[in-house]
Amino acid sequence: xxxxKTVAAAGSYRACTRCRAAGxxxxxxxxxxxxxxxxxxxxxxxxxxxxxQSPHTFFVLCEGTARSCTRRHDGSLQTNDFxxxxxxxxxxxxxxxxxxxxxxxxxxxxxxxxxxxxDPEANAVVWGAMLGLLRxxxxxxxxxxxxxxxRQTAAQRLSAWLGNLVERCQHRGLDPRAMAFxxxxxxIGSFLGLAKExxxxxxxxxxxxxxxxxxxxxxxxxRPEAFLR
Amino acid sequence: xxxxKTVAAAGSYRACTRCRAAGxxxxxxxxxxxxxxxxxxxxxxxxxxxxxQSPHTFFVLCEGTARSCTRRHDGSLQTNDFxxxxxxxxxxxxxxxxxxxxxxxxxxxxxxxxxxxxDPEANAVVWGAMLGLLRxxxxxxxxxxxxxxxRQTAAQRLSAWLGNLVERCQHRGLDPRAMAFxxxxxxIGSFLGLAKExxxxxxxxxxxxxxxxxxxxxxxxxRPEAFLR
DNA sequence: CGCGCCGTTGACGTAGATCAAGATGGGTGG
DNA sequence: CCACCCATCTTGATCTACGTCAACGGCGCG
Numbered sequence: 001x002x003x004x005k006t007v008a009a010a011g012s013y014r015a016c017t018r019c020r021a022a023g024x025x026x027x028x029x030x031x032x033x034x035x036x037x038x039x040x041x042x043x044x045x046x047x048x049x050x051x052x053q054s055p056h057t058f059f060v061l062c063e064g065t066a067r068s069c070t071r072r073h074d075g076s077l078q079t080n081d082f083x084x085x086x087x088x089x090x091x092x093x094x095x096x097x098x099x100x101x102x103x104x105x106x107x108x109x110x111x112x113x114x115x116x117x118x119d120p121e122a123n124a125v126v127w128g129a130m131l132g133l134l135r136x137x138x139x140x141x142x143x144x145x146x147x148x149x150x151r152q153t154a155a156q157r158l159s160a161w162l163g164n165l166v167e168r169c170q171h172r173g174l175d176p177r178a179m180a181f182x183x184x185x186x187x188i189g190s191f192l193g194l195a196k197e198x199x200x201x202x203x204x205x206x207x208x209x210x211x212x213x214x215x216x217x218x219x220x221x222x223r224p225e226a227f228l229r
Numbered sequence: 230x231x232x233x234k235t236v237a238a239a240g241s242y243r244a245c246t247r248c249r250a251a252g253x254x255x256x257x258x259x260x261x262x263x264x265x266x267x268x269x270x271x272x273x274x275x276x277x278x279x280x281x282q283s284p285h286t287f288f289v290l291c292e293g294t295a296r297s298c299t300r301r302h303d304g305s306l307q308t309n310d311f312x313x314x315x316x317x318x319x320x321x322x323x324x325x326x327x328x329x330x331x332x333x334x335x336x337x338x339x340x341x342x343x344x345x346x347x348d349p350e351a352n353a354v355v356w357g358a359m360l361g362l363l364r365x366x367x368x369x370x371x372x373x374x375x376x377x378x379x380r381q382t383a384a385q386r387l388s389a390w391l392g393n394l395v396e397r398c399q400h401r402g403l404d405p406r407a408m409a410f411x412x413x414x415x416x417i418g419s420f421l422g423l424a425k426e427x428x429x430x431x432x433x434x435x436x437x438x439x440x441x442x443x444x445x446x447x448x449x450x451x452r453p454e455a456f457l458r
Numbered sequence: 459c460g461c462g463c464c465g466t467t468g469a470c471g472t473a474g475a476t477c478a479a480g481a482t483g484g485g486t487g488g
Numbered sequence: 489c490c491a492c493c494c495a496t497c498t499t500g501a502t503c504t505a506c507g508t509c510a511a512c513g514g515c516g517c518g
Contacts, residue, residue: 072379078378078379080378092367092371095363095364095367095368096364096367096368096371098368098371099367099368099371134324134363135324135325138321138324138325138328139324139325139327139328141370142321142325142327142328145374148377148422149307149309150301150307150419150422151418151422151423151424151475152422153505153506154505154506184463184464184465185464185465185466186464186465190379193377193379193380193381194380194506194507195380195506195507195508196464196465197465197466197467197506197507197508198505198506198507200464200465200466200467201466201467201506203465204465204466204467214465216515216516217463217464217465217514217515217516380507382473382474383473383474413495413496413497414496414497414498415496415497423474423475424474424475424476425496425497426474426475426476426497426498426499427473427474427475429496429497429498429499430474430498430499432497433498433499443497445482445483445484446482446483446484446495446496446497
């Protein structure tokens with residue numbers, strides 16, 4: 001395992017210095033025999049998970065963006081979250097195995113798969129590194145839930161979610177204006193509980209206001225400050 | 230500090246054997262000097278928190294029910310969660326101090342206030358007891374969020390929330406049919422993002438169906454199974 | 459080059475918010 | 489114990505945000 005350099009260039013969406021799991025990943029020899037770090041490449045549309053994965057596995061997204069989702073009763077997919085580079089995937093499932101959900105790459109991604117080799121409760125080394133993650137994860141979870149607090153219009157939800165994206169970029173040292181987001185209107189709608197047409201109409205309006213730019217099938221955030229509060 | 234006996238009688242809403250924090254509370258001498266447990270009584274409508282509380286304090290609700298809330302921009306209160314006996318309050322704030330929110334008693338309550346005397350990261354004893362709480366808390370958080378997953382009608386939300394209440398009672402060994410819940414329509418609406426009138430109309434309908442019973446200003450769940458799935 | 463997914467736009471319907479006006483219960487003071 | 493008051497509940501009428509349906513255009517992948 002080589003030492004990883006920070007590459008926060010726009011387009012590659014890679015983050016290491018400010019990655020939430022850097023403690024595990026950058027000096028993996030520290031956890032020798034306690035956890036295992038494995039780099040992998042995931043193609044667009046594919047799942048991070050493989051059938052033989054241990055229940056003590058979580059992921060760090062190094063490059064690209066992803067979404068996690070569950071299957072609804074009617075068979076359709078319910079998008080539950082979007083993930084940016086440097087963020088954790090399936091981490092919550094370490095504490096709550098029933099919460100494990102599928103994670104799909106929105107574009108070609110690289111991930112590091114971190115597997116705790118033993119029962120984490122028994123091992124202070126792993127939990128030492130994990131405490132930082134727990135704190136960070138709790139704060140992010142709270143921010144991600146903001147669009148759902150109380151009664152909100154579609155515009156308030158969408159705007160709150162875009163603001164959350166901006167914050168998460170800034171937290172990782174990425175420039176939100178330089179990121180071309182790939183989630184489709186339908187996926188965003190699935191996440192926020194809105195119809196894709198509603199998302200579309202609001203996006204058109206935001207573009208007229210110069211707050212976002214739609215380039216091809218992607219979108220860029222031009223005025224991050226418009227969505228913060 | 231005396232040993233606490235289990236009292237799971239209906240009406241008093243007390244739970245100890247299945248309390249999530251029993252590890253801290255029932256044998257407090259184990260954590261001598263590391264954390265402090267203090268029993269308190271909170272009157273209906275009052276806050277659990279006192280101004281001089283440490284950031285390393287969380288609460289266990291022993292008797293009664295409560296709600297946690299934050300203040301919205303327009304000054305009104307946003308209800309974010311309801312708490313049953315045996316559940317944790319402000320626990321998340323241990324990992325995410327900015328998440329600390331006010332908790333108000335819905336009826337006369339008794340709580341135990343658990344304060345970690347040192348930085349929890351430094352002390353393995355506290356964190357040992359806390360790991361179990363973390364797991365449990367994660368699972369509960371997930372279940373509580375179910376009413377908000379995707380696009381749902383008002384009836385689906387309310388029904389999912391009632392189902393969540395039932396599950397939490399059962400998890401604690403309480404009989405949901407024996408509990409008279411005190412939250413007002415407005416508080417429930419604030420939590421679920423619905424108008425109080427909508428909650429009221431649905432309650433009237435559930436009562437016609439014999440699923441709930443409205444006794445005075447409280448309500449009882451008559452057919453718990455109607456709200457599970 | 460063509461097919462299919464995705465985005466866009468308009469027309470329309472409806473769930474549920476809002477407004478308004480009693481009814482009811484619970485708490486308080488005499 | 490009664491009378492009063494206030495918060496909450498209830499019900500109906502109306503309005504509107506947004507979901508649904510339908511049709512079409514364009515990007516992008518194979």
